[in-house]
Amino acid sequence: MNSNLKTLFWLFALLIFFAMGCQRSKADITVAGSTSIEPFAELLAEDYMLHRPGSHIYVQGGGSTAGIQAVRTGAAHIGMSSRHLISKEQDLYSVIIAQDAIAIIVHPNNPVQDLTLEQVKEIYSGKIRNWKEVGGNERPIILVTREEGSGTREAFQKMVMGKEEIALEALVQDSNGAIRQVVTGDPYAIGYISLGIVNERVRALKISGVEPALENIQTGRYQLVRPFLFVMREEPSGEAKAFLDFVMSPAAQRLLSTEGLIPMVSISSGG
Amino acid sequence: MRVELKEKFIEKILLLIAFSSISILALIAFFIFGEGLPLIWKIGPKSFLLGQRWVPSQGSFGILPMIVGSFWVTFGALLLGIPLGLACSVFLSEWTPPWAGMILRSGIQVLAGIPSVIYGFWGLIVLVPLVRNFLGGPGLSILSGSLILSIMILPTIISISEDSIKALPPSYKAGALALGATHWETIWRVLIPAARSGIVASIILGMGRALGETMAMIMILGNAVKMPSSFLDSARTLTTNIGIEMGYAIGDHRQALFATGVVLFLIIMLLNALALVLSRRRTA
Numbered sequence: 001m002n003s004n005l006k007t008l009f010w011l012f013a014l015l016i017f018f019a020m021g022c023q024r025s026k027a028d029i030t031v032a033g034s035t036s037i038e039p040f041a042e043l044l045a046e047d048y049m050l051h052r053p054g055s056h057i058y059v060q061g062g063g064s065t066a067g068i069q070a071v072r073t074g075a076a077h078i079g080m081s082s083r084h085l086i087s088k089e090q091d092l093y094s095v096i097i098a099q100d101a102i103a104i105i106v107h108p109n110n111p112v113q114d115l116t117l118e119q120v121k122e123i124y125s126g127k128i129r130n131w132k133e134v135g136g137n138e139r140p141i142i143l144v145t146r147e148e149g150s151g152t153r154e155a156f157q158k159m160v161m162g163k164e165e166i167a168l169e170a171l172v173q174d175s176n177g178a179i180r181q182v183v184t185g186d187p188y189a190i191g192y193i194s195l196g197i198v199n200e201r202v203r204a205l206k207i208s209g210v211e212p213a214l215e216n217i218q219t220g221r222y223q224l225v226r227p228f229l230f231v232m233r234e235e236p237s238g239e240a241k242a243f244l245d246f247v248m249s250p251a252a253q254r255l256l257s258t259e260g261l262i263p264m265v266s267i268s269s270g271g
Numbered sequence: 272m273r274v275e276l277k278e279k280f281i282e283k284i285l286l287l288i289a290f291s292s293i294s295i296l297a298l299i300a301f302f303i304f305g306e307g308l309p310l311i312w313k314i315g316p317k318s319f320l321l322g323q324r325w326v327p328s329q330g331s332f333g334i335l336p337m338i339v340g341s342f343w344v345t346f347g348a349l350l351l352g353i354p355l356g357l358a359c360s361v362f363l364s365e366w367t368p369p370w371a372g373m374i375l376r377s378g379i380q381v382l383a384g385i386p387s388v389i390y391g392f393w394g395l396i397v398l399v400p401l402v403r404n405f406l407g408g409p410g411l412s413i414l415s416g417s418l419i420l421s422i423m424i425l426p427t428i429i430s431i432s433e434d435s436i437k438a439l440p441p442s443y444k445a446g447a448l449a450l451g452a453t454h455w456e457t458i459w460r461v462l463i464p465a466a467r468s469g470i471v472a473s474i475i476l477g478m479g480r481a482l483g484e485t486m487a488m489i490m491i492l493g494n495a496v497k498m499p500s501s502f503l504d505s506a507r508t509l510t511t512n513i514g515i516e517m518g519y520a521i522g523d524h525r526q527a528l529f530a531t532g533v534v535l536f537l538i539i540m541l542l543n544a545l546a547l548v549l550s551r552r553r554t555a
Contacts, residue, residue, distance in 0.1 A: 035518070063518030142409045147494070148327045149519030157328075165326070171411055171505050172494035174515045185400055186409065 029239050032060040033067015033080030034151050035175050036100065036194045037228050040259055041080055047255060048246050057243060064151040068092065071231050077240045079231035082151030082194075094231045097247050099262040101195040102156060102224040103204035103212045105180065107187040112136040114206040117223075121160055123190060126167030131188060143170035144182050144191035152176065155226040156192050196260030217262050228261070303536060307529035319530065325496045327516070327524040334531055336498045340413070340506035341538075343499055344488065345481040347417025348424055352481075353474060355421065356428030360470075361458055363429070364436040383426035391487030394419040399491065408503035411493030417502070419487055424477035431476060435469020436462055472550040479542045482535070485510040509535045 031041050038061045045057035062070070067079035068089055085094055104120055106112060112135055115123075122128045123141055132138040145166050146153035157166070171189075173179045179191040184201045191202075195212050198204045204212050207222065216222040236244055246252055253263035311319050314332055322333015363375060394415055403410025443465055447457040463470070493505030494515055507515075513528045513535075520528055 061518070065519045065521045069521070147515045147519070148325075149516055149521075149524060151519070168497040169495050169505070171409055172496070172507070172515060174489065174494075174518070178490075181395070182411065185395075186403065189409070 028056040028058065029078065029243055030058045030060065030070075030076040031078045031080060031230075032062050032070045032076035033231070034064040034082040034228070035061040036082040036152055036197075037080040040098070040196065040228070040256060040261060043255060043259065044247055044252055045243075047252065048243060051246075052242075055239060055242075063149070065149060068231055071233055074233075077232065078236075078243070081229040081231050082226060083154050083229075084227060085229070085231070089231075092231050092233060093235050094229045095244065095248070096227045096264055097230050098228045098253070098256045098264055099217070099225050100228050101212050101217050101222060101262065102152065102159070102192050102226065103195045103198050104207065104224075105183050105191050105193055105198060105202040105204055107183055107189065108201065108203045109187050110136060110203070112205065113203075114209055116208045117160060120207070121162070121164055124161060124166050124170070125164040126169070137188075139188045142186055142189040143167060144179050144189050145170040145172055146179065146192075147172050147174050150174075151226075152192070152194065156224075159224050159226075160192075194260075198260070214257070214262065225262070300536065303529055303532045306526055307531075307533040310523060310526035310530045311533065313523075320534070323498060325512075327520070327527060330523065332523070332527040332530070334509070334512070334534065336496055337507050337509050337512050337531070338534070340492070340499055341482055341508040341510075343413050343502075343506060344416045344420060344492065344508055345478055347413060347502065348420035348481045349474065349478060351417060351421035352424045352428060352477060356425050356473075356477070357432060357463075357470065359425070360429045360432035360436060361463070364433050365454070365458055365462075379426050379429055382422065383430075387423065387484060387487040388490075390419050390423055391490035394487065394491045402503070406503055408501075409493055409505055411491060411505050412503045413492065413499055413506050414502040416488055416492045416506070419491055420481045420484060423484060423487070424480050427477040427480055428473045431473030432466070432470045435466040435473070438469070439465050468549045472546045475542050475546040475549065479539055479546070482508075482539060482542070483510060485514045489514050509538075 031045065038059060041059045045059050048057055049055060060076070064079075064081040064083055067076065068081055068085070069079075070076035071079035071092065079092075081094070082100065085092060104115065110131070112131060115134060119128065119134050123134070124143060124145070126143075128134060129141055130138060131141055143166075146156070153166075171182065173182060173191075176193040176197040179193050180197060180199070180202055183189045183191045195204065198212075206212075207224065210216050210221045212222050212224070217225055230244060230247065232240065232244075248265060250265065253265050257263045310332070319332055319334060320338070321335050322331065323335050324331040324333045325336065359375070359379075363372060367375065395411075398415050398418060399410040399412075401410075402408070402412060402415050406414070439462060443461055444457055447461040448454070452460065488508055489511045492507060492511060494507045494511055495505040496507050496512075497504070499506040509531050512531050516524070517528055
């Protein structure tokens with residue numbers, strides 16, 4: 001009995017010891033928010049930590065709004081938002097770290113290559129229901145959209161749909177990756193995702209003949225573009241500033257551009 | 272004296288721990304109702320429960336399509352799960368040779384232990400394309416969801432039904448056989464009716480499990496907010512509505528998700544109470 005109690009005591013002591021070990025040091029930065037930015041932020045964090053041993057950047061998802069909320073409550077140092085701040089959030093400090101194009105994607109076997117914005121709008125509002133009407137096979141169109149409140153959906157609603165509503169029968173998926181997964185599996189599905197997430201298993205459509213490619217985005221010919229923001233409670237200092245400076249450095253911006261984003265600063269200079 | 276004191280002390284500690292787990296339930300309930308009820312009052316219980324439009328960005332919060340979706344999926348799962356589960360529990364309690372019983376029981380335990388995200392992923396990759404190619408529609412559908420759920424509720428149905436059949440007094444079976452009934456007649460006419468309340472309780476608990484499942488359903492159902500009209504339609508359940516939209520919800524939208532939780536909470540409470548009453552009746 002006595003030895004049992006002793007073991008219990010030591011186990012408990014060990015637990016407390018580990019719990020204390022878990023306490024984060026001051027140099028740690030938590031980044032949370034938009035699931036569209038999350039994979040890019042993870043890449044940046046990895047690169048940053050490689051150059052600065054001892055510092056830790058924790059990247060979490062949760063969504064743009066949740067990220068901004070987390071910054072407000074202090075649960076995260078930096079929030080990621082894939083939409084502009086609304087008027088209630090204007091008191092926060094924000095930096096556009098890159099721009100992202102939204103690609104309209106279909107299955108690679110779908111013969112449709114090119115749609116006008118008007119056609120995309122009519123497809124998503126449920127007026128065009130068959131691929132035949134836009135030059136494809138005679139099959140019903142399976143719409144895939146993001147959930148209410150998503151930054152990508154908001155951007156799509158504003159840039160493509162305008163006042164029209166996305167049809168209720170649209171399938172709803174809660175991330176870029178999930179939409180890509182559905183379109184990968186369904187030859188007659190259409191979805192919209194961040195251009196950086198497009199891979200060879202789906203095809204990004206041309207919009208009125210314009211390919212969603214870097215030069216078209218920079219010259220403004222491809223218009224489905226939205227900002228990626230880092231949001232902070234106030235102008236950053238210390239470790240948060242160091243990370244932000246790194247993100248805006250040519251090296252990091254070049255990394256973002258190879259991942260399919262549009263950099264905010266010139267990346268042609270060395271560094 | 273010292274030993275007695277120690278006993279008392281341990282007893283009190285255990286009491287405290289037991290109550291703290293209940294108090295967490297109370298806290299959760301308090302929080303969900305506190306967040307959700309104001310919105311239900313604000314837009315009216317009737318238009319919340321019977322409204323067919325869910326467009327939070329425009330302030331429409333009607334959850335009828337999700338209530339209906341939840342029950343379609345659950346009904347489909349029970350339709351497939353009850354015959355399978357009952358057959359399995361009868362086989363396990365009446366016919367199985369010991370070696371087969373061991374394999375079956377551990378298999379069922381593994382089934383219960385598989386994380387729901389694995390079920391969802393398997394369903395998405397294997398089942399959904401099958402449904403789409405052979406039956407049409409988007410494949411992400413109530414049918415796919417029900418198929419996956421029916422497997423997920425099997426362990427609940429099987430283990431509780433088997434226990435209730437095994438708990439019957441041996442004299443029931445002996446008496447029936449002595450009267451000249453065959454083994455099958457004994458099972459069908461005597462054992463299953465006698466264990467009925469336990470079996471019904473197992474089905475209700477399985478139903479609760481099906482209603483509560485979230486992750487796998489988010490991946491398989493397609494989550495469209497529309498009144499389903501066939502088993503091949505996409506649907507959204509109460510749980511997936513919360514799961515899929517909570518990341519981005521603020522203000523009324525966030526409260527509406529809690530209000531969805533209130534409805535879910537009440538439905539699950541009702542089912543659990545029903546299961547409790549039905550399983551009590553057996554022992555009384």
